[in-house]
Each structure stands twice: as C-alpha cells, then as structure tokens.
Amino acid sequence: MKREMYAYVAMAALLIASAGGVVMASGEVDKRVEEFKAGMEKKGAGHGDEALKESGGHEKVAPAVVKKKKKESSGHGASLKKKEHAVAAHHDLVEVSPEAALKLLVDGNRRYVAEKSAGPHRSAKRRVEISKGQHPFAVIVGCSDSRVPPEILFDQGLGDLFVVRTAGNVVDSVALGSIEYAVEHLGAKLIVVLGHERCGAVDATVKGGDAPANIRSVVEAIKPAVEKAKAKGAHGGHGCDLLCGAVKSNVRIVAEKMHSSPILSEFIDDGLLKVVGAYYDLDSGAATLTYRPYL
Ligand SMILES: [Zn+2]
Secondary structure, eight states: OHHHHHHHHHHHHHHHHHHTTOSSOHHHHHHHHHHHHHHHHHHOGGGHHHHHHHTTGGGSOOHHHHHHHHHHOSOHHHHHHHHHHHHHHTOSSOOOOHHHHHHHHHHHHHHHHTTOOOOOSOSHHHHHHTTTOOOOSEEEEEEOOTTOOHHHHTTOOTTTEEEEEEGGGOOOHHHHHHHHHHHHTTOOOEEEEEEETTOHHHHHHHHOOOOOHHHHHHHHHHHHHHHHHHHTOTTTTTTSOHHHHHHHHHHHHHHHHGGGOHHHHHHHHTTSOEEEEEEEOTTTOOEEEEEOSOO
16 A cells, blocks of 8 residues: 555656656656556556656656655765755756856856847747746846846846846745745756845835835835844945945845745755845946855
C-alpha cells in the first residue's frame, strides 16, 4: 500500500510539474508521464517506485518535490546535494547561480545605460520556447512607477524575470506568496528589491497628510522606512536627501522581509537563493546595489 501511495505521489509530482509548466519542457514531461504509465502497466501498481526509478524520477522531479523529500531524509548534506542536482537538471532554459543571475542584471543595466540594449529573448522563437514552461532566473520586486520597468532597465526579455510591482515596492502577503512561488516552483535564484529616485509613494509618505483608505495601506507600509531615515538625520543616512534615504531604507526593510518567509529562508540558508536591494537613478538609468549582505 505504501508503495502504491508513493507511486501516486510521484505521478502527482510529474503532473504538477507539467500543469504548472514549472521546470521541464512539456515534451519531456509528456515523455516521462508516458514512461511512468508504461511502467505502471508493466509492473502493476505495487511496483510504482520501480517504475519511477526506471523513468529517472529522482533526477527529474520539481524543486518542490525535492524539498518534500528533504524533510523525509535524515542527512541534510546529502538531501541538499540531491536538491541542487534536481534543480540543476531542470535549468534547461537558463542555468545560473545567484551570483551569475546578479551579473546578468548588472550587465543588462550597463547596456541600457550605455544605450546599447540588446533586447534579448523577444523573438517568436523565444516566445514558443517558453510557452510551455517558464524559468525566470530572478525575481524583481519593484515599484509600479511607469518609469521603472525591470525588463527594459535590465535589458532582459520574455521568461527572464518574475516581476512583482506595487507602489513603493512594498510587499504584502500576496506579493510574498508570489515571490515564494517564483523561487520554489520556478527556480528563481535571486531576488532584487528595486527602489528608485523620486518615488512618489515614498515621497507621499515623507510628506505625510491624509490618504484615502487603500492608498493609506501603501503609506502605512512605507512609514517604518521613513521613520528610520528621519532618525538618521536630515539626509536620511544614505548620503542623499531624506526622500532618497527613505527609499533606500524601504528597500532594505522589504529585502529583509524575505527572511520572514520560511520557504525563502530555507532556500537562502541552503545557498540556493540570494536577496539584494538596489536603487534606480531616474536620470542616469543606473541601478546601484544598496543592500547586498551575501554577495
Ligand atoms: Zn515609486
């Protein structure tokens, strides 16, 4: 009975990976599902684990499945190795480390600033390539401001970035859940919290005054950053004015909030995910790292 259940769990994992378009090309999933079905028919339900083994299941499971297996394993080091291997096995579109992911963004921003954007991954070929599954290498938590579109200022294209944008790049539970999804199920290796010069949401918070109910939610979320900047003096403690200092404090607070997620914390602790903060200069187009505790 246990073997039967294990077989169904494995099958469900394959189907989840397929339905979510998570980590492997659809053809690969279809093939493996067919192989799995064939194995089930050949061996019978009681030998599902053997059928999974035949289909190379351990090397082809989604990260989420590997995390589940990790909890079942007593050897942390061994399970981590297995997780890294499994994650790596599915980075068929882009395989990057957190450091390499950051370099892709830094290089892209340099091209953008120099007006030498390559506009990568915007072809019909790329569109088709990722139509059955996405594997963004980074999550950008940015402001909704129309002047700060991540794909343009980092010179990236379709399927490269998982973007969460809110006014003032604040993160609530829905945003945090979106980020967790990108990391756990899509394999993103880097989170960049991106604040920007002359952010209207932060400016409104600095200036104070009444705000209607929902806008007030944004202001309330940014308030701790403004208070922090004010406490550091007129210049906000970041070598710039109070607004700029508050934006940078807000970036840091939001970046540190990632640690409040048990899911993200586990990936960070395992070295599979890094979180940084950056400040985008509207005038120059440059995104400068302002918070990089790990890199
Ligand atoms: Zn803004």
